[in-house]
Amino acid sequence: MDLAFTTWEYAIGHLDELRQATTDHLILVTISLVISVVICIPLGVWTSRSWRKSKAIINAVNGLRVIPSLAILFLLVPYMGVGLDTAIIALTILAMPPILVNTDAAFRTINPAIKEAAAGMGMTKKQILRKIEFPLALPIILTGIRTASTEVIASATLAAFIGSGGLGLYIQRGYAMYQLSILFVGAIPIALLVLASEALLSSLQRAVQSYKSV
């Protein structure tokens, strides 16, 4: 009870800072996710067209996944210095595997008969991609984005350690000052952001595949 109270008090006392930290956190997360999506969806479509590419990319990406996020971040620092771009690159690298792997799988597993029906009716390759393949792949791509989003929101905490702000600020500060309440001021909003992104993306997912469960 005491802890809850001191946490609350600290948050109220640092409201402007907290607001700024949350905004920074969200910006960090959004930019990394957007970059990953913009890179990985076309890349996943491309790899899905051939078994060899598909296998090569999946292996590479799974290799990447073995490296913990913390390591990625600190591996980059010697090359890029500290700062926002380093954090964004690290988070983007982190977000890419689930989006890429899911996009690849989503496009690769579309029933070939459906694509052939579309081609047989006189749709161009572009039309098939846009009107048939992409909508059918979307639910699985969204699953990838969901996973990536959770990972990135949590890992963005580490950005504070290389001076890029975000809610990790309070984790860092609480840790340094041995104050659990300050730590919670960072941890609680992070947990809430994860829950919110889960809720948002899963309802989006339900909406785009409503045709399945009716």
Added chain:
Amino acid sequence: MSTIRFEKVVKEFAGMVRPALNGIDLTVDSGQFIVLLGPSGCGKTTLLKMVNRLHEPTSGDILIDDQSIYNGMDVIHLRRKIGYVIQQTGLFPHMTVEENISIVPNLMKWPEEKTKSRVDELLDMVALPPNEFRERYPAQMSGGQQQRVGVARALAGDPDLILMDEPFGAIDAITRTDLQDSLLKLQRQLRKTILFVTHDVDEALRLADKIAILREGQLVQYGTPLQILTQPNDDFVSELVGADDIVRQLGQIRVETIMEPLLDGGPIKQTIYQDESLRVALSDLVKSKQDFLTVVDSGKQPLGTITYDNIRNSVG
């Protein structure tokens, strides 16, 4: 109008010991219902997919209305003018019935109103009440209903030529008969040129104006169901269609294919529907103790007559 001519069509796939198709010569007249029949792997699908150029021949030519489909014809344009139906998986699961049927009209940039009324007209045609089915997704329909939508979708752009690849393959036997009946009725109204692939002999005998029998990439016989049954070219055909089983033959041949044209003013006693089999005709003749039956269409209009002699002469 749509005649198709296959000229010495050969198709080799990389890594196959023999060509999938080995010199097919076949002429299909306009408005005919042609069934491509043969065991699995004999090349039926390959032949069909050459007509809308999902496959290209290794050599030979295909002509639609005497024009080669490979010389200066745009493949996208060609496909939009040919209806295409495959097994039920061919419907787009994320689109409603209306959206599925509207694909080709939209590709051809029809005005919205025209497309809408076309969708309703087609749904009526395949016996699915538009108000009930327009907004449904494929997952909300039975296999048979999905296949009706598949047929409606293929008809949407009003093509002269329709390709159907085992469209009723995954459907239970009773529904399948239902769908076959509907298709026969529809074809009687529309008189499209239809190429229909099946490995189901009964289906071929019931539906076809003419059957093309394929074996290992070669055309072994091309003729009416009756010709195929009564004059099989070789043992392969004879065995495939069960030509020595007379009861079976009677069950598969439609009355209209052997009836005699109507003589004016003859009396009408017992009637029989034109799509009934000779077996039903025979049984009706026996039961009604008549010498002949009057063959009628779905509007009960007399078309011709059928007698014991007609039936006896028709089977080997």
